[in-house]
Amino acid sequence: MPKSNRPIKPTPAELNLLRVLWELGPATVKQVHLAVQIDRPEATYATVLRQLQLMHAKGLLRRDESERSHVYAAAQKKNALQTNLLKELINKAFAGSGKALVLAALRGHVTQEERDEIRQILHGEDQ
Known part of the structure; x- marks a missing residue:
């Protein structure tokens, strides 16, 4: 390392x-x-x-x-690296706001199928 x-x-x-x-x-x-x-x-x-x-x-x-x-x-698991890169992106591009990142992603970078999956997650239907 x-x-x-x-x-x-x-x-x-x-x-x-x-x-x-x-x-x-x-x-x-x-x-x-x-x-x-x-x-x-x-x-x-x-x-x-x-x-x-x-x-x-x-x-x-x-x-x-x-x-x-x-x-x-x-050397790092996929999720660990993605989390680190996401934290950096949120801090640099979205002034530390995870909400701003999610809203930006939802505005044009998510398919209908992905939106349905997100709804299920938000409503606790996948657990």
């Missing part, structure tokens, strides 16, 4: 690789590369390897070196 206690903010490219690892679970570079190529066929093995190495150095990933092929895994 990094030296400070502040959470590491991944770049958009790093966040894409984290999404792949959250979906796959611990994976080799080859497995990550194959998953990345589904959306980005131009991504080379060398580029994915280098990015994973940099993310490990930053503390975003753990690396198991016990096997010939190193296995990478996200």
